[in-house]
Amino acid sequence: MEYNLTQKQAIECLEQMIxxxxxxxxxxxFVSRRWQELMGFTQAQALGRRVDELVPDTHAMEALQTGQVIQGRPVIRNDIPIFTTYIPLKDKHQELQGLFLYTVVNGIPNAKDILHQTELLEKQVEFYRQELSSERGARYHLDNIIGQSAAICHLKEQISQAARSTSTVLIEGETGSGKELIAHSIHALSPRRDxxxxxxxxxxxxxxxxxxxxFGYAAGAFTGAARTGKIGRFELANGGSLFLDEVNLLPQTMQPKFLRVLQEREVDPVGGTRTIPVDVRVIAAANIPLEQSVQAGQFRSDLYYRLNVIRIVAPPLRQRMEDMPLLVDYLIKRLNAQLGMMIQRVSDEVMDMFMAYDWPGNIRELQNAIESAMNMTHAYTLVKEDFEPFILRSRTKKRMRTVQNSQELLLKSSKSHLERELVQEALSTANGNRxxxxxxxxxxxxxxxxxxxQYGFD
Incomplete structure (x- = not known):
């Protein structure tokens, strides 16, 4: 009897609530009596109906899908601002069983003003969130990687695959091939994008x-240190991603400390007395194969293996020349916006020149060539004469590479000649005894x- 009385009291209490x-x-x-009065539906009309059929602007389905409490979402009902809170109901195994929602009607005269202020505040919060995201978030996305070649399609697949993981990524590629663009895209596609x-x-x-x-430092850690201390890059990236460009130039004294952060997921600020846990995804880039630095004794092998969990190689421009027309068009449009110009295209002769060049500086060199030509022309089409500085530089580079290759061949020839003489002298000294x-x-x-x-002695 006591149980039935308590249950009855509970129902009566609920009836007094919306x-x-x-x-x-x-x-x-279940719907309470006051809910029926406010919403304009009877109990018979409500029971067995889905919530969004009766209340199209409800947030109930969102709360059911996410399993998270949604508090005080404002809506207008019959010109009256009401604030509804949605509470998911779960069993002891945290399995979703349903949803309880209750509504508060603002009876004060300035209720609409409060609602207006709330909406303004939400807009301001969203504005500052976007500003912060543009300042500290990824500036580039997968759409900024221009091209339809097989190399670029494969690269985009690798980026999408890497974005789903939380493992460290090592991006290798020549200078100007777009390694930072790849790092931005991985972060922008990942669950850490915010x-x-x-x-x-x-x-x-x-x-x-x-x-x-x-790693940051504590207050008063050294002479000249800020009185409040300073947060380090690892801690600043907590919950996000840390992009280490040119990681191959990381000093050997720092490499074991980086290894510890990757292993233990914690940092020790300089002069600090406590260890700070960090949740950071590291994306590293190197403009030479990092394995070469390991073999040369300049980079720790254990740190290399920690970084090289997911490896992506940025293809050089010369390996995807079929993307050249798309890249030129994209760069002209972007530079037009930056320079306030209206260049339309490059001539066919210029495009043929581009296709015949091997672009050792990759996309960065291509952008530099186009931007320089745009500042020299008075027409809407870039012609070969606009690229005279580029043509001169490219010819100089080609001659230098030819000389360098000739010197390498001469060195190899001289080495072989000296080696042959040494073998011949050793045989002569040993009277033919091999x-x-x-x-x-x-x-x-x-x-x-x-x-x-090899030298024809036999």
């Missing part, structure tokens, strides 16, 4: 300041036989 109960699919199971995207060029920070820049000749040269007999065959 409230309702839904099942997990959004269908009404977090900070912190960009750091490892070659631009002096070695003596690198630890405090990345075992003794090999010992004189400090090589194995097997290698000596190869050299004899």
């Amino acid at each position: 409230c309702a109960r839904l099942d997990k699919n959004g269908y009404y199971l 977090g900070n995207f912190v960009r750091v060029n490892c070659s631009a920070i002096p070695a003596e300041l690198m630890e405090s820049e990345f 075992s003794q000749a090999a010992r004189l040269l400090g090589i194995s007999r097997t290698l000596l036989y190869k050299k004899l065959h």
Whole structure:
């Protein structure tokens, strides 16, 4: 009897509230008397109907889908501002069972003003959120990667795949090939897109300041330190992504400290007494194959393996020349917007010249060539004469590469000639005894036989 009385009292209490109960699919199971009065539906009309059929602007389905409480969302009903809170109901296993919602009607005269102020505040919050996102978020997206070549299609697939993961990414590629664009796109597509995207060029920070820049420092940690201390780049990127450009130039003294952050997910500020946990996804880029730095003893192999979980190689421009017309058109439009110009296109002769060049500086060199020509022309079409500085530079580079290749061939030829003379002298000194000749040269007999065959002694 006590139970029935308590249940009755609870129902009577609910009847005095503007409230309702839904099942997990959004269908009404209970509506209070005051709810019926406000909404204009009887209990018979409501029960068994889905909430958005009766209340199209409800947030109930959103609360059911997300499983999160939604508090005080304002709507207007019969010129009266009402604020509804939606509370998902879950069992002990956190399985969704339904939804309880209750409404507060603002009876004060300035209720509409409060609603207006709330809407203004929401707009301001959204504005500042977007401003912060543009300042600390990714500036580029997958659509900014221009091209339809097989290399670019494969690259975009790799970016989309990497965005779904939280593992570290290593981007390798030549200077000017768009490594930073790839890093931005990964962050923009990832679940961390609303977090900070912190960009750091490892070659631009002096070695003596690198630890405090990345890990921060406590108040009074050293002479000249800010009295409030300073947050480091890792902590600034907490919940987001940290892009380490030119990671191959990271000083060897810093490499073990970076390795520790990646392993332990925590940083120790300079002069601090506590460890700060961080949730950061690291995206690194190198303009040379990082494995070469490992083999040269300039980069720790254990840090390399930590970074090289997902590897993406930015294709150089010369390997996707079929994208040239699209790239030229895109760059002209972008530069028109920046320079306030109205260039329409490049001539066919210029396009043929572009297609015949190997672009060692990649897209960055292409943009520089187009921008320089745009500042020299008085027409709407860029012709070959507008590219005279570029043509001169490209010819100089070609001659330098030819000389360099000739010097390499000359060096190889000189090395072979010297090696042949040494083998011949060793054989002469050993009176033709090949075992003794090999010992004189400090090589194995097997290698000596190869050299004899190579230089025609046999």
